[in-house]
Each structure stands twice: as C-alpha cells, then as structure tokens.
Amino acid sequence: MAFTLYTLIQTAILCTNAVAVLHEERFLSKIGWGVDQGVGGFGDDPGVKAQVLNLIRSVRTVMRVDIEGQNEAGAAPDICRGTATNAHTHTEISVIQRLQPLPIIKQVSSMAGRRALxxxxxxxxxxxxxxxxxxxxAQEALNRLRQASVAVKFVTNTTKESKRNLLExxxxxxxxxxxxxxxxxxxxxxxxxxQKQHRPLLLVEDSALEDFTGIDTTEPNAVVIGLAPDHFNYQTLNKAxxxxxxxxxxxxxxxxxYYKRKDGLALGPGPFVTGLEYATDCKATVVGKPEKTFFTQALSDLGCSPNEAVMIGDDARDDVGGAQNTGMLGILVRTGKYREGDENKINPPPHLTCDSFPDAVEHILKNLL
Incomplete structure (x- = not known):
C-alpha cells in the first residue's frame, strides 16, 4: 500500500512538473538565452556557453538514469512516459536554478574586489x-598610461618653484x-x-612667488611657510x-x-614648521599632502571619487598614506626619497611597493583596469 501511494505521488509530481518545461531549448528560452544570446551574467563567451550546456545535459542524463532505473526496478510505472522525460528536464531546471547563481556571485565578488579605476x-x-x-x-611609462581609459593628474608638494617653472x-x-x-x-x-582673505608673510623661494601674484602681502597677518632654504635664517623665522x-x-x-636632491637627502619645510609650532605652542594648518582636502581638491575636476583613483609617489607618509586615508589606493616607488622599510611606517601599508614609476604603471595596466 505504502509502495503504491509513493508511486502515485511521484507520478503526480512528475506529470505536474512536465507542464513547466518541455525540453532543454524551452529551458534556455526560459532563462533568456536563445541560440544567439548569452545569459545575463555569463556574456556571449562561447566557452562558457558550452560549459553550461554540458552541465545541463549532464544533469539531465543523471536524472534520466536515476528515474529510468526506478522504472526498471518497478518503482515507477510506464504510464505518462513522455511526462517522465519532461520531468527530467524540470529536475535539471531545479538543479540548475540552484547552481546557476554560483558563477554569477563569483563574478560580482570578483568585481567588488576590483575598483573601477x-x-x-x-x-x-x-x-x-x-x-x-x-x-x-618614466616618459615611456607615462605615455602608456595615457593610452589607457583613465584621467591623469600630477600632484606635488614642491614649493621651490612656480608651476610654470616646474612645467618647463x-x-x-x-x-x-x-x-x-x-x-x-x-x-x-x-x-x-x-578664501580667508589673509595677507601672508610668504616664506617660500623667490622662484615660487609667481604663483602668489595678486595676493596682498602688505602688513601681513598670516605666516605661510614652504621650502625656502634662502629664507630660513634666524631673522626671518624670528619675525614669523x-x-x-x-x-x-x-x-x-x-x-x-626631507626630499631628494641629486647630492642626497635634504631637509624639507617640516622641521621648520614644527619648530615654529613648538616655540609658539600652536598648530599649523597644513594644505598640501597628506591632507585629505588636498587630494579631494586634486580629484574635484576629474569627475571621480577617491575610491576610483590611485596615487603613485615616493613618500610613504605624504603620498601613499595621505592618499589611502582619503580612500584611494596608494603605490609606493623605491626612487627619490624612499628608504628601506618606509612601507612599514604607515597603516594600512601601501597597496603595492615597487621599484619605480614604470613598474607602478605596469601593475595598473595589468591589474587595475
């Protein structure tokens, strides 16, 4: 009796399921994949398409053997034979519906791990x-980077010369x-x-004064300090x-x-700023790297957010650390002021530490685009 009841229930289920899908092609059409179409998450890659088709056929074959085996054992009658075949197809749909999202999830996960640079x-x-x-x-690497679909901007803390002189x-x-x-x-x-309408005492090199043309410096009421080796003397610093x-x-x-010159490392403005902070018991407002506002200003006209950008520089703290604190990726190069172990001075560590700018560009082209 129990055997007969089980047989009747199974037969009813098979017949009901047969109404849903009639054959493999109906299944493909059902998920939006015609002969010349790709499945949403899979694209039109013929290799992927072939693999999915093989998977469907394999599942169908397994399920057919299983049910036909039951027929041979007398577990299921021969009635509704065509329906049983359709049930194979439905079974493969049930299995595929459970399997199908897996590669799509994997793809999304992979994309989430990579930024849209x-x-x-x-x-x-x-x-x-x-x-x-x-x-x-470096010149050739920059040309290669320009051929990619990314915007390029040059950001620098240099205060020894004006933007025009630097460009030349x-x-x-x-x-x-x-x-x-x-x-x-x-x-x-x-x-x-x-913005603040300050009249500054400008402690910068004369070659950089061009970038402050038009700023009122009479009767100064603010101290602006950059790298000014020719003005870092007792009289000027005491006035400040x-x-x-x-x-x-x-x-x-x-x-x-510090920064790198061709004769070796040289003091930057940091020690002099810190000296004035210490002597006056005040805190300076910093406008250049590694401040977040500097990086966001640099990105403002590029139409992208920090998590869509990467910074390449030789200063672990100011270039890489500042960029990463802003939400960017940071690549540290072992040129310029870099010293062994600099990558360990910031947390989180650089996204990548490489030998030079060309190596950084190679990484971006191969892994971030």
Whole structure:
C-alpha cells in the first residue's frame, strides 16, 4: 500500500512538473538565452556557453538514469512516459536554478574586489624626476598610461618653484604634460589665502612667488611657510615667531621631513614648521599632502571619487598614506626619497611597493583596469 501511494505521488509530481518545461531549448528560452544570446551574467563567451550546456545535459542524463532505473526496478510505472522525460528536464531546471547563481556571485565578488579605476594621481619630484634627471623609463611609462581609459593628474608638494617653472623643467625632460594637469600645494595655499582673505608673510623661494601674484602681502597677518632654504635664517623665522605669538595663523604649505636632491637627502619645510609650532605652542594648518582636502581638491575636476583613483609617489607618509586615508589606493616607488622599510611606517601599508614609476604603471595596466 505504502509502495503504491509513493508511486502515485511521484507520478503526480512528475506529470505536474512536465507542464513547466518541455525540453532543454524551452529551458534556455526560459532563462533568456536563445541560440544567439548569452545569459545575463555569463556574456556571449562561447566557452562558457558550452560549459553550461554540458552541465545541463549532464544533469539531465543523471536524472534520466536515476528515474529510468526506478522504472526498471518497478518503482515507477510506464504510464505518462513522455511526462517522465519532461520531468527530467524540470529536475535539471531545479538543479540548475540552484547552481546557476554560483558563477554569477563569483563574478560580482570578483568585481567588488576590483575598483573601477578612473584616475591616477602622480607625484613629481622623486617619482618622475630628481631635479633635472628623469627616472629611467618614466616618459615611456607615462605615455602608456595615457593610452589607457583613465584621467591623469600630477600632484606635488614642491614649493621651490612656480608651476610654470616646474612645467618647463618637465618638458625639457621630454615629459608629455600640460600646466592644467599639475596641482601643487602652492595652488592649495593660494586658494586658502583667498578664501580667508589673509595677507601672508610668504616664506617660500623667490622662484615660487609667481604663483602668489595678486595676493596682498602688505602688513601681513598670516605666516605661510614652504621650502625656502634662502629664507630660513634666524631673522626671518624670528619675525614669523613673533607674528604667530601676536595671533597670526601659521599655514604650512606642507610638512615633509626631507626630499631628494641629486647630492642626497635634504631637509624639507617640516622641521621648520614644527619648530615654529613648538616655540609658539600652536598648530599649523597644513594644505598640501597628506591632507585629505588636498587630494579631494586634486580629484574635484576629474569627475571621480577617491575610491576610483590611485596615487603613485615616493613618500610613504605624504603620498601613499595621505592618499589611502582619503580612500584611494596608494603605490609606493623605491626612487627619490624612499628608504628601506618606509612601507612599514604607515597603516594600512601601501597597496603595492615597487621599484619605480614604470613598474607602478605596469601593475595598473595589468591589474587595475
């Protein structure tokens, strides 16, 4: 009796399921995959399509053998034979419906792990060049990067020279770039001065003063300090010290500890800014790298957010650490000011540490695009 009841129930289920799908082609049509179409998540890759078809046929074959085996054992009658065949197809649908999402989920997961890269920010001094010497292969690597579907912008804390002078230096080194593509900490400092309507005491090199043309410097009420070796003397620093004590804000174009010259490492403005902070018991406003506002300003006209950009630089803290704290990926290069172990000085560590700018470009082209 129990055997007969089981047989009747199974037969009823098989017959009911047969109404849903009649054969393999109906199944393919049901999921939106015609002869010349690809499944949404799979695309039109013929190799993938063949694999899925084989999977469908394999499942159907297994289920047919199973049910036909039951027939041979007398578990299922021969009635509704065509329906049983249709039930095989339904069974394969039930299995495939459970299996089908797996590769799609894997694809989404893989895409989630890779960012949609839209922009690359590139440091200049120490990354593309050291004074009047280009990093080997940097020009060719930059040309390769420009051929990819990403925006390129050059961001620098250089305060020794104006943007125009910097552009001329780079063009002499055969780098293909335009002035509008360069965003400097001098530009960020000028924007802040205009916003706050400060009249600055400018502690920058004379070659950088061009970028402050039009800014009122009479009777200064703010101290702006960049890299100014020719002005870092006791008299000038003491004047800045007294102004800050009297309430003038201290604005640091950046606070880099040191930078690379062709004769070796040299002090950056950071030690002098820190000295004034210590003497006056105040905190400087920093406008250049590694500040978040610097990076977001640099990206503002590129139409992308930080999580769609990557930064390449030789300074672990200012270039890479600052970029990653903003939400970007950071690639550290072992040129310029880099010293062994710099990648361990920031948390999280760099997305990648490589030998030079060309290696960084190679990684981007192969893994991030």
């Amino acid at each position: 839209k922009a690359v920010l590139i440091d200049l001094s120490g990354t593309l060049h050291i004074e009047d010497t280009a990093v080997p292969g 230096r780079l063009q002499r080194l055969n780098f293909d770039l335009q002035e509008k593509e360069i965003f400097t900490s001098l530009s960020a400092a000028r924007s802040l001065l205009e 010290f007294r102004m800050i004590l009297d309430g003038a804000p201290l604005i640091a174009i950046h606070k880099a500890r």
